[in-house]
Amino acid sequence: MARHGQSKLNAFLHPTGHHVAAWRHPRAQADAGVNFDHYVELARTAERAKFDAIFLADxxxxxxxxxxxxxxxxxxxxxFEPITLLSGIAAATRHIGLIATATTTYNEPFHIxxxxxxxDHISKGRAGWNLATSAGEVEAFNFSRTAHPAHADRYDRAREFAQVVTGLWDSWEDDAFLRDKESGLYFEPSKQHVLNHSGPHFAVRGPLNVARAPQGRPVLVQAGSSEAGKELAAETAEVIFTAAQTLEEAQAFYTDVKGRLSRYGRHADTLKILPGVSPIVGRTRDEAEAKFAELQELIHPAVGLSLLSQMLGGVDLSGHPLDGPLPELPETNAAKSRQKLLVDLARREGFSIRQLYQWIAGARGHWAIRGTAKDIADQLEAWFEGHAADGFNVMPPTLPGGLDDFVDLVVPELRRRKLFREEYEGRTLRENLGLPYPHHPAAKPSAPPGCEVGGQARPIAANG
Amino acid sequence: MARHGQSKLNAFLHPTGHHVAAWRHPRAQADAGVNFDHYVELARTAERAKFDAIFLADxxxxxxxxxxxxxxxxxxxxxFEPITLLSGIAAATRHIGLIATATTTYNEPFHIxxxxxxxDHISKGRAGWNLATSAGEVEAFNFSRTAHPAHADRYDRAREFAQVVTGLWDSWEDDAFLRDKESGLYFEPSKQHVLNHSGPHFAVRGPLNVARAPQGRPVLVQAGSSEAGKELAAETAEVIFTAAQTLEEAQAFYTDVKGRLSRYGRHADTLKILPGVSPIVGRTRDEAEAKFAELQELIHPAVGLSLLSQMLGGVDLSGHPLDGPLPELPETNAAKSRQKLLVDLARREGFSIRQLYQWIAGARGHWAIRGTAKDIADQLEAWFEGHAADGFNVMPPTLPGGLDDFVDLVVPELRRRKLFREEYEGRTLRENLGLPYPHHPAAKPSAPPGCEVGGQARPIAANG
Incomplete structure (x- = not known):
């Protein structure tokens, strides 16, 4: 198939790394979760390699x-709370995109x-919002609720939440602020747009008390892959982080979601699909295997079991023998698509509970690959060329080491193959991702919409 | 009276400055509200002068x-949203305290x-929270509410909100995180404290998912001066920003609030009272007067009237002649203490509506003074020595110019009088303010509580 541009790369930063035992690694920064200097170092490493963005789950x-x-x-x-952390990182970096997760289930759209x-203003156009609906009851109890809302209700709320947020981001036209000292006119009244939203979940008047963002709107990201999640993404998302185990699975997801876009009048290029990949890179294959074995040795059984139980949506597995099969599970309200993925896998491979938790320990059901830089690049190239991915959500198993390995060994190999940029193309996250600038609905675009895909057609808003 | 230590100084940063027409000043940064570099410059100026903190209203x-x-x-x-802004500024500064306002009326305590x-972790111990209850209905309509709660209800909620936040900050003892790679024990289970709060306004389980802060708890600030506000401050606040017009008024407030502390088992030194002061400094008195006149000229009548109306709690004054007296006002639910201050002033001085808005245009009812550095320092010294203030909340009428003037002209004069520090005494905001370290309730203090006033007795928590 024809090359469709270059691959995007996002660095998904779990504090100590994605492997569940990463913090016990001798070179791990064990206090990573509250160590600001650690995150700045990671962000600068990713920026040095010209990654599109860093991303924080929550x-x-x-x-x-x-x-x-x-x-x-x-x-x-x-x-750290992700937005607070990313605005600190914004001040310590210049180019890298900054994507934070925030739940729509336990937040107010005006705050978000x-x-x-x-x-987006602080970073001069580098913000992204990963819209999530929260995975479990533990959050409900911190917000004066007695139960986590049902899956369908969460998505219903999320959809309206996204509408309100997007509407608030359009409270002001790009050139609303005249700031004319001579006449005393601070903004042009006709370029303020009061939202006056009223829906089943929210009543929000607006306008937002922040000028239109340098990116027009921060980049909208999603990671759900249930039916409701895919549909919401097709309607609203500009980037999807997803999980797939095989090229075929990834291709099916890619085709499925891209195919839904036309329903919402969207071009396939306006949504970038980035499957997660957790690479263990060695200078030889043996070195990569040894790195993996070292991490697997560090998994405490209580931790493995807890991880598995959470990933299955809070199921209690403590009564079942570790070396026996996965029991029949009750239906979950929490993380539907992930539960199905794991149950299917265990059945297919005949995994015991222990084997299943060992299998997910590295990357929690994401694609985990090991080998030399060439091995890794071969697989990424196959996925990218095979229309299974527009890029990758890189999940280093350990930090900072796993990111350093990818940046020092794999990125040069991707560049040799012309699969990844040599320099940032744009000034904003949106421009680097090749996403179009979202013109204000009330403003006349200066060129036909099609000409702006790629995001290069329009300078950063003057009110940045 | 005896000198009680040295004065504290806080820089209250209204984007373009506190004078209502500041943005029209020729040297004003008119886009200040969304200009990150402007705020970094201000923070560094305040830090160069060794201010305790910068502060953002909201x-x-x-x-x-x-x-x-x-x-x-x-x-x-x-x-900018204040917390997001301050964490960006944290990365660009090293010593200055960072105080943001967040309302308890339209937030969840877990998020706050x-x-x-x-x-606090990002800034390594420099965070402060100004607990506010919101001043008007306009916020309610952004959060799916049909009305702003009554004053008493807001304070009732605020009090419980503060309890929950403080309890969440104590979710972990200072030394809870062992991070012992060898044994695999990440934290000591007995040093985790689940809050399990259940009250009339909130049910919050906890624990907080952030380790105990470098300051133990971020510094708690308040600015309300109604009866309910003063009582809540006496119970919970460590810093009060207040407004007073005369030495006598300020002394009365100081004596009143400090006198309430013993009811809550608190020493008078554990709460610092900082009246607002908006100084216009000139190299001569004529220069100061000329600067003031230049700003007053820039007030548009619609702006003056709007400011006055807001400060009176949302009263509509549009039907009344500008040069006539203030009419009888309905009781307000919004900002009780401020309305009373202004009504009393207008009656006492026989001000017309226009005169009243001109009078508040400079500093919105705060103490506005003009003169040479010596004039300003004389007045600050009189208030400080007269037990009317532990320091000052400096409100530059213009920015960056008004802050530069204060730093370059007044601060050296205060230093000559030994009224202000030459160097930061501590590493945290709490240490610089001379506030005690809040030991975890479950931890045995290493010295009797009295010995820690001044905050020097205890190193920063190891988990910072």
Whole structure:
């Protein structure tokens, strides 16, 4: 198939790395979750390699409420709130995109619209919002709720939430602020747009108290892959982070989601699909295998079991023998698509509970690959050329080491193949991703819409 | 009276300056509200002068909904969300404290506890939270509410909100995180404290997903001066920003609030009272007067009237002649103490509506003084020595010029009088303010509580 541009690369930064035992690695920054200098170092490494963005997942709760396993896990115990962290990183970087997760289930759209618009101004056009609906009950209990809303209700709310946020981001036209000291006119009244939203979940008047963002709107990202998640992404998302195990699976997802876009009047290029990949890179294959084995040795059984239980949507597996099969599971309200992926895998491979948690320990169901830079690049190239991916959500198993390895070994190999940029193409995240500038609905575009795909047609808003 | 240490100084940064017409000043940064580099410059100026902190007020709405006046006002139209902004500034500074306003009326305590704890880690111990209850209905309409809650209800909620936030900040003891790679124990289970709060306004389980802050708890600030505001401050605040017009008024407030502390088992030194002061400094008195006159000339009548109307709690004054007296006003639910201050002033001075808005245009009812550095320092010294203030909340009428003037002219004069520090005494905001370290309730203090006033007794938490 024809080459469709170059691959995008995003660095998904789990504090100590994506492998569940990463924090125990001798070179791990064990206090990573609350170590700002650690994150600045990672962001600068990714920026040096010309990654499109860094990305932070989130949980508005200590996820594991079982003190026995929780006390052995570094993941989602204590870590920075992502938006706060990214605005600190914005001040310490110049080019890299900054994507934070924020849940629509336990937030107010006005706050979220405002924070991401602020981050976009602070970073001069590098903000992205990963819209999530939260994965479990533990968050509900921190927000005066007695239960986590049902999957369909969460997506219903998320859809309206995204409409409100997008509407608030359009509260002001790009050139609304005259700031004419002589006449005393600060803004042009006709270029303020009061939202006056009223829907089943929200009543929000507006206008937003932040000027239109340098990117017009921060980049909208999603990661859900249930039916509702895919449909919401087709309607609203500009980037999807997804999980697939095989080229065929990834191709099917890619074709499925891209095919839905036309329903919403969208061109296939306006949504970038980035499957997760957790690479263990060695200078030889043996070195890569040894790195993997070293990490697997560090998994405490209580931690493996807790991870598996969370990924299955909070199922309690403690009564079942570790070396026996996965029992029949009740239907989950939490993370539907992930549960199905794991159950199918266990059945197909005949995995015991222990084998299943060992299998997900590296990347939680994402695509985990090991080998030399050439091995890794071969596989990424096959996915990219095979229309399974517009780029990759790189999930280093350890940090900072796993990111350094990818940047020092794999990125040069991708460049040799012309698969990845030598320099940033644009000044904003949107421009680097090749996404169109979202003109204000009330403003006349200066060129036909088709000409702006690629995002180069329009300078950064003057009010940045 | 005896000298009680040295004065504290906080820089209250309204985007373009506190004078209502500041944005029209020839040297004003008219896009200040969304200009990150402008704020970094201000923060570095304040840090160079060894100010304790910078402070940002807030409004979760475009405050003025009258398009005619709003379009001529730069205040509270578009500006950064404060926490997001301060974490960006944290990365660009090293010593200065960072105090952001966040309302308890339209937020969730878990989010607020988490964001300020994050900011404290990012800044390595420089965060402060100004607890506010919001001043008007305009915010309600952005958060799916049909009305702004009554004053008493807001304070009732605020009090519980502060309890929850403080409790969440104590979710982990200072030394809870062992991060022992060898044994695999990440934290000591007995040093995690689940809050399990259940009250009339909130049910919050916890624990917070951020380690205990470098300051133990971020510094708690308040600015309300109603009866309910003073009582809440006496119970919970460590810094109060207040407004007073005369030495006597300031002394009365100081004595009143400090006298309430013993009810809550608190020492008078554990709360610092900082009245607002808006200084116009000249190299001569004539120069100061000329600077003031230049600003007063720039006030558009629609803007003056709108400011006055907002400060009176949203009263509509449009039917009344500008040169006539202030009419009888309905009781307000919004900003009780401020309305009373202004009504009393107008009656006492026989001000017309126009005279009243001109009078507040400079500093919105705060203490506005003009003169040479010596004149200004004389007055600050009298207030400080007269036990009317532990320091000052400096409100530059213009920015960056008004802050530069204060730093270059007044600060050296205060130093000559030994009224202000030559160097930062501590590493954290709390240490510089001379506030005690809040030991974790479950931890045994290493010295009797009295010995820690001054905050020097205890190193920064190891988990910072």
């Amino acid at each position: 949980s508005a709760a200590v996820r594991d409420q079982n003190i026995e396993s929780a006390s052995r896990v570094a993941r989602y115990v204590v870590h 619209a405002r924070k991401f618009a602020s981050l | 409004s979760a709405a475009v405050r003025d909904q009258n398009i005619e006046s709003a379009s001529r006002v730069a205040r509270y139209v578009v500006h 506890a988490r964001k300020f704890a994050s900011l």
